[in-house]
Amino acid sequence: MFDILLSSLGQLFTLDHLLYMVLGVLVGLVVGIIPGLGGIAGMALLLPFLYGMEPSVALGMLMGLVAVIPTGDTFASVLLGIPGSSASQATVIDGFSLAKRGQAARALSSAFLSSMIGGLIGAAVLTGFILIARPVVLSFSSSELFMLTLLGLSMVAVLSGRDLLKGLAACGLGLLVGTIGMAPATGEFRLNFEINYLFDGIPLVVIGLGIFALPEIIDLLVKRGAIAGEPTRLGKGWRQGIQDVGKNRGLVARCAGIGSLLGTIPGLAGSVVDWMTYGHAVQSAKDKSQFGQGDIRGVIAPEAANNACASGAMVPTLLFGVPGSGTAAVFLGGLLLLGLQPGVSMIETNLDLTYTIIWSLALANIIGAAFCLGLARPVASLTRVPFVILAPLITVLIMFAAFQATRSPGDLLALGVIGALGVLFKQAGWSRPAFLIGFVLAPGAEAYFYQAVQFQGSAAFMRPGVLIIGAMILAALFLPMFRQLWRKLRSNDTEQAPAAGAGEAPAAGSKPITISGIDLVIFAALLGIAIYGWFHLADLTLLGGLMPRLALAIMGIACLLEIVRSLIRKPTWQHQPLLQQVVWLVGFFALVGAILMFGLITTATLFCLVFLLFIARLKPWGAITMSAGVAIFLVSMAKLLTLTYPSGLIDPLLFG
Amino acid sequence: MNTHKATTSLSRLKKAAAFGLVIAGLGLTATAPLHAQNADVPSNIKWTIPFGVGGGTDVWARFFSPWLNEHIPGEPTIMIDNVPGGGSINGANLFASRARSDGSDWLGTSASTQFPAMLGDRRVRYDYADWTPILATPTGGVVYAQPSLGKDTESAIAGLLENRVKLAIQSHTGLELPVLIALDMLGVDVQAVSGMQGRGEGRLAFERGEADIDFQTTSAYLSSVAPLVASGRAVPLFSLGVLNDEGQIERDPAFPDLPTFTEVYENLNGEAPSGTANEAYAKFFASGFTLQKLIMVPKGTPEELVKTYREAALQFVDTEQFKQEADAHLGPYTPIVGDVVQRHLEQAMALDDDLREWLADWLKTKHGASI
Secondary structure, X not given: OHHHHHHHHHXXXXXXXXXXXXXXXXXXXXXXXXXXXXXXXXXXXXXXXXXXXXXXXXXXXXXXXXXXXXXXXXXXXXXXXXXXOHHHHHXXXXXXXXXXXXXXXXXXXXXXXXXXXXXXXXXXXXXXXXXXXXXXXXXXXXXXXXXXXXXXXXXXXXXXXXXXXXXXXXHHHHHHHHOOEEOOOOOOEEOOOOOHHHHHOOOHHHHHHHHHHHHHHHHHHHHOOEOOOOOXXXXXXXXXXXXXXXXXXXXXXXXXXXXXHXXXXXXXXXXXXXXXXXXXXXXXXXXXXXXXXXXXXXXXXXXXXXXXXXXXXXXXXXHHOOOOOHHHHHHHHHHHHOOOOOOHHHOOOOHHHHHHHHHHHHHHXXXXXXHHHHHHHXXXXXXXXXXXXXXXXXXXXXXXXXXXXXXXXXXXXXXXXXXXXXXXXXXXXXXXXXXXXXXXXXXXXXXXXXXXXXXXXXXXXXXXXXXXXXHHHHHHHHHHHHHHHHHHHHOOOOOOOOXXXXXXXXXXXXXXXXXXXXXXXXXXXXXXHHHHHXXXXXXXXXXXXXXXXXXXXXXXXXXHHHHHHHHHOOOEEOOOOOHHHHHXXXXXXXXXXXXXXHOHHHHHHHHHHHHHHHHOOOOHHHHHHHHHHHHHHHHHHHHXXXXXXXXXXXXXXXXX | OHHHHXXXXXXXXXXXXXXXXXXXXXXXXXXXXXXXXXXXXXXXEEEEEOOOOOOHHHHHHHHHHHHHXXXXXXXXXXXXXXXXXXXXXXXXXHHHHHOXXXXXXXXXXXXXXXXXXXHOOOOOOOOHHHEEEEEEEOOOEEXXXXXXXXXXXXXXXXXXXXXXXXXXXXXXXXXXXXXXHHHHHHOOEEEEEOOOOOHHHHHHHXXXXXXXXXXXXXXXXHHHHHHHHHOOOOEEEEEOOEEOOXXXXXXXXXXXXXXXXXXXXXXXXXXXXXXXXXXXXXXXXXHHHHOOEEEEEEXXXXXXXXXXXXXXXXXXXXXXXXXXXXXXXXXXXXXXXXHHHHHHHHHHXXXXXXXXXXXXXXXXXXXXXXX
């Protein structure tokens, strides 16, 4: 045993191994930083070289890549508000808020340091856990997995705080959108309206970009100025970020632990982990008022977790050949190409390789985070650039990212539609994370519930694991309420900010309810969808229609209750401007139309040029250089990664 | 103030749009290049794989591409282009509408590309009759059970017939379809639980004890189930067998000691399987297993090029080195090359409406699933 540990360690520090690992790290950083690419594109880049390589060296390269993707994508999340990959969606909320307050460097340095530590803890946990993981992983049956998705859904209550009903309605809509596509139980297609694109459901990347990135772009364009609204010295922030991690040691350790263990459960992709740890950070904080406005703990928690989760995801991949995440799926392909079969042999005959994999992860985490920490300060100055200059580039970037989801024109149109929803939600203060959580967990919740009932019948919900997770859900929902009550009893301080997740108990001292025209639009739309959807689903069988109907019910009832609550508490009318946002949205759809008609490369280049010249009013040489840069980026990405874009009428003529 | 800004940006947007249109118009006047057709091997081959990176068919293609590259004259660069979505329907549709027939466009298909076409899925806009096969790789499969059904193959089969058993599947019309038909022909009462993301998850459900029986293709069985069998945690029941050149099912070379489904059926019923169910089984077995993965080119591809590609494949498929390296990926089966593939394929893919109706009805009544 001990000699195996040593020999893997020796293998780790051979020159070949280190060189290839650094290569993997660099590729991982580049594809991590560019939104929409992520691990799958990076793996695709490396896979052609794998066949015939020495396995341990090749594994080092792959691990370098896998380890740093959740690190590199933090740049886009924090600086641009673009969820770089599914693992960094929770980072966007507070990371981007911090950037808007001029603290991008602080958020970045915190994120990278906690990523590094998270990755190290993940690897340490894995070193021991991998030996006993088999029975543990096998003890999670479909009913426990279903309960875990419920635990994830309970975070909606934690995150939406005072606006619980609005959060529930948003979550219901997310659940509904998540059920588009094939019903896992019966194979029926639901809510696809005979549109080919919808048969597979809307991809997560498109939803993430639409609900978060597009509304932020539009908002910043309307407000003008730079991303960083409050000028502060960047350098100071960098060091403060490091100190923040030091102050929140416990949080980092807990989140890394949660991340690595949840990562080991196959089927529960990494996208849940960041929300669960984010929710944990909110719950464990005394002062919750800053979450969503730029609380550093909202960055530290998911970032510590997602790197650890990437390590954890290796367990089901190596032991069972069942990948725990999208990146792990590609990694599995790499293993097979190297002639390695996942399974028990990975802890019996190939244990040395397994340890090489785990520790490569740890080492690559250190190298990757060090690179990023070095880059954080200069790159953070991007937030000082007037946003109107960045806007066309970011818009092209998110379109590029969205189109890589399924390479269908539907990706761009869905981006626009979800973006419009995001704009409404953002303007009226409805919870976008709640929508996303609903969307992410809908397929899992439905499939695991159905499987649990089919496999185990009513016994499914009496299993000890199920009861334990059930208790955790209740704790997540009600503990904050009791804690608040307790605090109230002890000090009669009624000015205390109302705790999140306080349920329907009317919080004393809360702000008066406001309502706006946008709220009314959303109410009307959601209720309309609920009624229309109910009849639309009439043809489905009971099993196939259960989940979408449940989503409709949650959405409709939450909406009605919220309307009643608003009426009872006599809201004040608040004017929320929307005209400019609508103009920009129309512009976005026009751009999508042009892209589909003329091709992405041509349209994107011209769009940048025209936008920079006439809207940003840049000098011609600056505009031309930047537009040329966009064209070069798109063309070289296409060549390097064999990507395709909407070709339209002109692109094939100009770019082959 | 705000509205003023909005109007100025609106007018700027308008200007921008007008400018864009003018330039776009200039681009349109250029003429499209003509596609030349000749029998030379193209320098680049785009191999469309309608599955994601790292999936079974992707790994299969990446395994084959260096071999093909080396043996095709001129050593063309083979670029793998992954177009996932719709369980491979999207990528195949795209190939059907876009592929050039000058030999520079290949498609890699799998059972989940074949089955929807056979079942008449309305999303399918491709037709196998429009394509010419270069090479096909077969696979086998094994159905195995929990030891609680019986300690050895014989007693487990007896146990299988007496109990209602659960089987975790991806979907009722996926790779498991022929297995479901086979189990039904044997008279097994199967409860198929769908929604697994891949056969691996099905195996996991078996290992957790949720599923009573499971099914894996040869390579997955050898790497992941064989250790379970060795430690007494699984009992193999039967293999699906392989189709020999005469079109008869015989024992799988990977599992020479295991009876085939046909043998089990004959043992139980005293006669060879026949009837509509057997016809359906035979067709889906052929297109899902005997010809599981295929390299296809558009029909218009020059005859000579097709011959060149097939000859290149023939050069290596029988070599010892290939067999050795292919063992982990393909199992102990030799790829099939040439016209044989085409004949088998045509036979397998042709489903008359009666058979399709029988299938739809069977799926609905036995499994509550709709096509």
